[in-house]
Amino acid sequence: MPEPAPDDLEELRPYDAVVLLSFGGPESREEVMPFLRRVTAGRGIPDERLESVAEHYYLMGGRSPINDQNRALLKALHAELRRRGSALPVLWGNRNSEPFLTDVLRDAYDRGARRVLAITTSAYSSYSSCRQYREDIAEAVSTLAGEGRTIVVDKIRQYATHPGFARANTRLATEAIRQIGQPDDARLRVAFVTHSIPVGMDDTSGPGDGEGNLYWHQHDELGHVILDEAGITLDRNLSGALVFCSRSGPPSQPWLEPDVNDYLRQVASEGVTDVVIAPIGFVSDHMEVRYDLDVEAAETAAELGLRVVRVPTVGVDGEFVSGLVDLTEERAAEARDETVSHPAWPGEAMPSICRPGCCPNLRVAKAAACGSD
Ligand SMILES: CC1=C(CCC(=O)O)c2cc3nc(cc4[nH]c(cc5[nH]c(cc1n2)c(C)c5CCC(=O)O)c(CCC(=O)O)c4C)C(CCC(=O)O)=C3C
Numbered sequence: 439m440p441e442p443a444p445d446d447l448e449e450l451r452p453y454d455a456v457v458l459l460s461f462g463g464p465e466s467r468e469e470v471m472p473f474l475r476r477v478t479a480g481r482g483i484p485d486e487r488l489e490s491v492a493e494h495y496y497l498m499g500g501r502s503p504i505n506d507q508n509r510a511l512l513k514a515l516h517a518e519l520r521r522r523g524s525a526l527p528v529l530w531g532n533r534n535s536e537p538f539l540t541d542v543l544r545d546a547y548d549r550g551a552r553r554v555l556a557i558t559t560s561a562y563s564s565y566s567s568c569r570q571y572r573e574d575i576a577e578a579v580s581t582l583a584g585e586g587r588t589i590v591v592d593k594i595r596q597y598a599t600h601p602g603f604a605r606a607n608t609r610l611a612t613e614a615i616r617q618i619g620q621p622d623d624a625r626l627r628v629a630f631v632t633h634s635i636p637v638g639m640d641d642t643s644g645p646g647d648g649e650g651n652l653y654w655h656q657h658d659e660l661g662h663v664i665l666d667e668a669g670i671t672l673d674r675n676l677s678g679a680l681v682f683c684s685r686s687g688p689p690s691q692p693w694l695e696p697d698v699n700d701y702l703r704q705v706a707s708e709g710v711t712d713v714v715i716a717p718i719g720f721v722s723d724h725m726e727v728r729y730d731l732d733v734e735a736a737e738t739a740a741e742l743g744l745r746v747v748r749v750p751t752v753g754v755d756g757e758f759v760s761g762l763v764d765l766t767e768e769r770a771a772e773a774r775d776e777t778v779s780h781p782a783w784p785g786e787a788m789p790s791i792c793r794p795g796c797c798p799n800l801r802v803a804k805a806a807a808c809g810s811d
């Protein structure tokens with residue numbers, strides 16, 4: 439393929455590179471414990487919880503699927519950018535495992551990048567899924583500044599309410615509901631699953647000028663539109679609920695409920711026979727999906743005699759990837775002070791420059807990039 443002409447590159451100015459920013463994961467047994475200690479440092483996660491999570495990773499040979507999934511997403515983003523005529527480099531950096539964000543940005547700087555656009559693998563609004571990544575960026579940028587490398591990093595807006603993400607989830611869930619085939623609406627439920635977070639973190643999630651609970655609300659809203667849309671497509675009267683997985687933290691601390699396993703027990707006792715499990719909270723089939731849903735929840739369902747179908751996460755779905763590239767173009771146009779539209783469905787577009795105090799860190803005060811504070 440010929441290199442794009444310089445004119446074709448205009449649409450992503452002023453950015454010199456895109457960086458996919460993710461959680462990270464271990465790739466061998468030896469990396470599991472150091473990874474878990476890094477993730478939980480100073481967070482009061484009980485030792486028993488760490489040991490059982492380590493077992494989940496050992497069950498998969500010590501290799502989390504998340505990094506390979508990010509390599510695939512990186513490739514898909516690269517291909518979509520090239521298809522649109524952009525030659526922008528697409529990089530990948532993590533919070534908790536190699537390649538670490540700071541090292542990736544240092545390397546980018548040394549190759550000439552001065553302004554970089556981050557895409558995180560996290561769609562929703564909360565401290566864990568938004569601000570913590572902004573803190574990672576601020577920390578990397580400040581480390582590099584200390585080395586005399588001045589680099590600016592912006593971020594695309596949280597995309598739970600972007601049509602690319604929402605429509606891809608809707609289509610995937612609709613196909614799974616079609617596939618499960620239970621014709622009696624009363625015997626079927628759709629369980630929309632996401633990562634549980636502490637109730638206090640959900641209470642404070644959002645721009646800070648609203649009611650809070652935006653993490654919960656964004657998932658709830660997407661679940662409702664999926665039920666409506668799939669109901670129209672399949673001509674059915676569907677019902678379901680927002681449920682949670684992967685709770686950690688001390689038992690004394692309240693986290694969002696119901697747990698997916700408790701939900702399965704409850705609906706089984708009400709005569710439900712079929713459950714479609716739609717992990718709308720995650721962008722790829724990483725450990726929370728492969729273990730907490732495909733092993734643990736699947737076992738619970740088997741004990742209860744429930745039939746379950748698990749919907750794939752968006753992964754490298756074309757509509758999702760294309761939506762992420764739309765968001766990079768949108769953010770670049772904003773950075774050039776152009777008037778841009780902010781497609782949103784369902785609900786409202788999140789700002790790409792977060793407001794002061796949104797989704798706060800309730801443990802320690804830390805600098806966060808990509809905000810107006
Ligand atoms: C909202 C959210 C997302 C979604 C947004 C996003 O994607 O960022 C997410 C993703 C992920 N979480 C992951 C792994 C872990 N999360 C933990 C702990 C925690 N997660 C939390 C929240 C979230 N986590 C919270 C509030 C904690 C408590 C400690 C703390 O306040 O930080 C722990 C510690 C052990 C445990 O207690 O489970 C591990 C190992 C992996 C990698 C999976 C893989 O390897 O495939 C991924 C993608």
Ligand SMILES: [Fe+2]
Nearest residue numbers: 566633684726
């Ligand atoms: Fe997590």
